Amino acid sequence: MIELGLADGSLIDELMELTAQSLSHLEIKEHFNIIKEIGRGKYGKVLLVTHRCRGTPMALKVIPKASTKLQGFLREYCISLHLSGHPCIVGLFGIAFQSNDHYGFAQELVIGRDLFAVIQPKVGIPECAVKRCVLQIASALEFIHEHGLVHRDIKPENILLLDSHCCQVKLADFGLAQKRGTLIRFISGTLPYMAPELCAVALEEGQTEVTAAAVSVEPSLDTWAFGVVIFCILTGYFPWERCMASDDFYQEFADWCQAPTLEDVPPLWRRFTPDAMEMFSRLLELDANKRSLVGEVRSYVIKDWLMPTLLDTNGLQPENGRVTAICSSSKSSSVLKEKE
Structure with missing residues (x-):
């Protein structure tokens, strides 16, 4: 490999x-x-x-x-x-x-919308359609990683639909793609899909340098983004704004990951089955070296991801802040600047 x-x-x-x-x-x-x-x-x-x-x-x-x-x-x-x-x-x-x-x-001309455009805010898209997308994107990512490359910009806007039912999708936009092992010293700006190790080298407003070590471009960056995308299209919400301690929603999830139990699942994640939470804990492993490969999602596709009775919108809202729902105005943009 x-x-x-x-x-x-x-x-x-x-x-x-x-x-x-x-x-x-x-x-x-x-x-x-x-x-x-x-x-x-x-x-x-x-x-x-x-x-x-x-x-x-x-x-x-x-x-x-x-x-x-x-x-x-x-x-x-x-x-x-x-x-x-x-x-x-x-x-x-x-x-x-x-x-x-x-x-x-x-x-190639792909006539149709991107995946972001069909996500219903606070609802997402049907689980069966999500699973069809997941299998195809996992296949594309495995192909990319087998060639020693990392996409680095996995998000719904870069997943193009060839039909309205998500039967066939295609991954697009390799503007941030890099060879595996390329070092990134800093980035400007963060997105909800960025892994914690990448957010650690993000320049805050007014900063001119970061103290964290350079990040090596690895497939684990795509795995994390893939996990966040699955959450977004299943729920119609972003799980957090950025993977930093200052983000309450991320910190709540990170704390749960240290000692995961079904009783203490963060509110935003309570609509998911135990099997789905196990999948997310593998894809969104905080330690990049222990994070699963994207292909592992295949073993979870045959299982249910959403609870039979979904919590209503209010039931998804943590008491310590406000979660951002997917909407056209929240469409994310690519990294503004990076240093290799």
Whole structure:
């Protein structure tokens, strides 16, 4: 497994070097008919286009040069291309280019919404649909990890739906993906999906440096995020805002993990069955070295995750604060800045 990862890491480096040498220069409107914008974020935007010569519909990811270094673009494109053969990962056309102001590449057009868009606030989505998503994303993540890579941005917004019933989904956006073992010295900003070890190197407002040791990029980062995503789509809530002692909801869960009992399950987690809590305790293990592999969820899919009688919304509210419900305004954004 490790040897395979190292080999794939070297291949990514070679792909990046070759792509840099052959990166064509073209202006988007000269080669593509722009139909409409179908996505936008801090990274740039995604356009629905057709190729002027072939007429092929595709999604064009366009990234401003002003906010992205060439190496960052090459890494995202080459990792995406290397992994795009998996049925649960968005495919690429092998078209990469630069214009005067942007870098861009063409990827498979997925007509449909992302997973975030179908989560009903304070409710989630049906357990059977969650399990269909979980099996497919677990397969995609295993494939990524077997190639010595880590996605690092697992969240509902990056899980694309090919139908309205979550029968087929695809993992997208490799803008933060890295080779396993890459060191991260600090990040700016946190998301609910970030593991505790990653939050430990987050710069607080006004800080210029962190005292925590650099974090090695490992599959366990994806495992943690995967666990949080499962919670979100089952409940329609974020379990916490950040994995830090200052967050009461996270600290309550962390305290429970030190001595887990069915009697003292934190209020937000009481809708889950003992089997589901066992799964979450494995995926959300505080010690990254003891955290389970993503594939372990398969042994839990055949079991019930939600109690037969769900607690109402008020029953989910801890007394010491307010939990954030999933809604369109709470859509998370990627890490603002990081230092390797």
